[in-house]
Amino acid sequence: MACVAIAIIRVKDLFAVAMLSGIYGLLTASLFVDMDAVDVAFTEASVGAGISTLLMLTTVAITGSRDKAVRNKPKLALFAVTLTGVLLIFGTLDMPYFGSVDAPANLHVAPHYIQNSMQEIGVDNIVTSVLASYRGFDTFGEVVVIFTAAIGVLTLLSTGRRREEDGVVEKVNTTMHNQYLIIRIVAKMLIPFILLFALYVQFHGDFGPGGGFQAGVIFAAAIILYAMLFGLSVAKRVINQSVVQLLAAVGVLIYGSVGIVSLLGGGNFLDYSILSEDPIAGQHLGILLIELGVGITVAAVVIIIFFNFADRIDGPAPEKEGDPS
Amino acid sequence: MELFISIISGTCLLVGSFLCLSGGVGILRFPDFYTRMHAAGVTDTMAASLILIGLMLQNPDGIVVLKLVMILLLTLLVSPTASHAIANAAMKNGLRPLVDDTDHVDGKGDKS
Amino acid sequence: MLIAATTAILIVMALTISRAFMGPTLFDRILAVNMFGTKTVLLISLLGFVMGRPDFLDIAIVYALINFISVIGVLRLSETFGFKQNSQDKETDRA
Numbered sequence: 001m002a003c004v005a006i007a008i009i010r011v012k013d014l015f016a017v018a019m020l021s022g023i024y025g026l027l028t029a030s031l032f033v034d035m036d037a038v039d040v041a042f043t044e045a046s047v048g049a050g051i052s053t054l055l056m057l058t059t060v061a062i063t064g065s066r067d068k069a070v071r072n073k074p075k076l077a078l079f080a081v082t083l084t085g086v087l088l089i090f091g092t093l094d095m096p097y098f099g100s101v102d103a104p105a106n107l108h109v110a111p112h113y114i115q116n117s118m119q120e121i122g123v124d125n126i127v128t129s130v131l132a133s134y135r136g137f138d139t140f141g142e143v144v145v146i147f148t149a150a151i152g153v154l155t156l157l158s159t160g161r162r163r164e165e166d167g168v169v170e171k172v173n174t175t176m177h178n179q180y181l182i183i184r185i186v187a188k189m190l191i192p193f194i195l196l197f198a199l200y201v202q203f204h205g206d207f208g209p210g211g212g213f214q215a216g217v218i219f220a221a222a223i224i225l226y227a228m229l230f231g232l233s234v235a236k237r238v239i240n241q242s243v244v245q246l247l248a249a250v251g252v253l254i255y256g257s258v259g260i261v262s263l264l265g266g267g268n269f270l271d272y273s274i275l276s277e278d279p280i281a282g283q284h285l286g287i288l289l290i291e292l293g294v295g296i297t298v299a300a301v302v303i304i305i306f307f308n309f310a311d312r313i314d315g316p317a318p319e320k321e322g323d324p325s
Numbered sequence: 326m327e328l329f330i331s332i333i334s335g336t337c338l339l340v341g342s343f344l345c346l347s348g349g350v351g352i353l354r355f356p357d358f359y360t361r362m363h364a365a366g367v368t369d370t371m372a373a374s375l376i377l378i379g380l381m382l383q384n385p386d387g388i389v390v391l392k393l394v395m396i397l398l399l400t401l402l403v404s405p406t407a408s409h410a411i412a413n414a415a416m417k418n419g420l421r422p423l424v425d426d427t428d429h430v431d432g433k434g435d436k437s
Numbered sequence: 438m439l440i441a442a443t444t445a446i447l448i449v450m451a452l453t454i455s456r457a458f459m460g461p462t463l464f465d466r467i468l469a470v471n472m473f474g475t476k477t478v479l480l481i482s483l484l485g486f487v488m489g490r491p492d493f494l495d496i497a498i499v500y501a502l503i504n505f506i507s508v509i510g511v512l513r514l515s516e517t518f519g520f521k522q523n524s525q526d527k528e529t530d531r532a
Contacts, residue, residue, distance in 0.1 A: 338442045339441070343445075345449050353456055358462060373479055389491045410508065420464060
């Protein structure tokens with residue numbers, strides 16, 4: 001991993017940098033698999049190695065592929081970074097070994113979660129129960145942060161409505177069809193499967209690795225594949241932009257409403273036991289609803305970000321350019 | 326019967342890893358992009374299929390076999406398409422294969 | 438047997454990364470990354486069996502899909518940019 005990191009800094013061609021950071025994300029996912037952390041590896045593989053590479057490539061396509069030459073050697077910065085790195089390593093020398101029994105992280109709350117999760121929540125996957133129920137408020141914060149990122153991208157990059165004529169769309173579609181025939185047919189076979197797999201990951205999060213975040217990313221990846229191969233204008237007609245923006249908000253709203261319904265029912269905010277007579281069934285229902293909310297928001301946000309980035313690329317001749325302001 | 330299945334599974338795994346290694350060596354030693362693509366594409370798909378079949382026979386147990394079959398079908402579908410896409414893009418961007426012109430000195434026809 | 442296969446795949450991944458560093462043209466690097474991705478799918482499946490947790494197969498499926506989408510993404514976006522100028526740069530560098 002150190003070699004890949006050094007290569008990322010030294011290589012000048014930015015496309016290659018995007019690919020190398022894809023490899024880096026992948027090595028991290030393998031490291032997590034080695035540490036036996038399945039859910040984290042899942043999220044890292046889908047987000048870090050997949051979507052990040054795609055978004056970086058889109059950015060490179062907009063900005064340009066050569067690094068500007070650095071004029072001065074930043075010696076002071078190098079010294080500051082090395083000093084911080086040495087201090088950090090020195091600080092970690094005192095930490096307990098990875099996974100040791102009497103580490104403070106393993107002493108206070110973790111045994112409670114591990115021992116009581118099955119009785120209190122009844123979900124097989126402890127990661128999901130911690131994420132969605134014990135620490136539900138933190139997850140709410142994460143979903144709101146993702147939503148805010150989408151709002152930021154929309155504010156900065158949205159260029160307003162462009163009405164594409166039908167003729168232009170048809171011409172783009174036919175040229176692309178001739179070039180990409182084989183890949184298009186294969187992708188047409190794959191996309192329903194990917195969407196179905198995203199739904200499987202979403203609802204299976206209770207029993208195996210998975211959950212809302214990963215499912216949303218996989219769903220958005222299928223839509224991005226469609227948009228890449230069939231043209232951005234065609235994809236915009238299939239996936240209506242205003243509906244997607246609405247869905248991003250709906251996901252956060254679902255999450256918040258579950259919390260408010262718990263309040264109205266007499267419990268704390270996001271206390272799912274109130275939601276039905278049997279507290280375990282209430283927990284299941286609560287976790288299902290909030291994972292759904294998370295999945296919808298993440299999928300919608302990634303689609304929004306990708307469509308807005310890809311809009312700014314100066315495409316090949318038939319497409320019109322929008323105004324940059 | 327059990328012994329027979331585990332012998333077949335072991336053989337599949339061994340042959341698969343040998344093909345994988347030969348692909349890895351090939352991608353380092355072949356002289357030109359298109360020849361490396363042969364090494365990468367062909368051995369990738371074949372080695373992946375054999376290793377996955379070997380894993381399936383290790384533990385014939387229901388949902389695990391089903392998931393392995395899905396990975397196998399997905400790899401068989403996706404890996405040749407990716408190779409085609411890369412080769413297509415390389416050709417379109419002007420990368421020409423290494424041609425053995427007996428008139429010229431070795432290496433003049435190579436653009437890479 | 439499983440350990441031997443895992444070691445073989447790790448060796449191949451190291452060889453592929455060195456091609457990704459060395460490859461003179463960009464397409465060599467794209468090819469190396471694609472191959473690295475397929476080998477990672479195999480590695481995750483094998484590690485799942487070695488460690489006795491078949492949950493890892495879900496990650497393997499996701500990674501196979503993501504690898505495919507990333508390679509198509511690179512190739513699709515490389516058109517708006519034309520790598521012809523890169524190979525011309527290298528020609529003038531050598532001449």
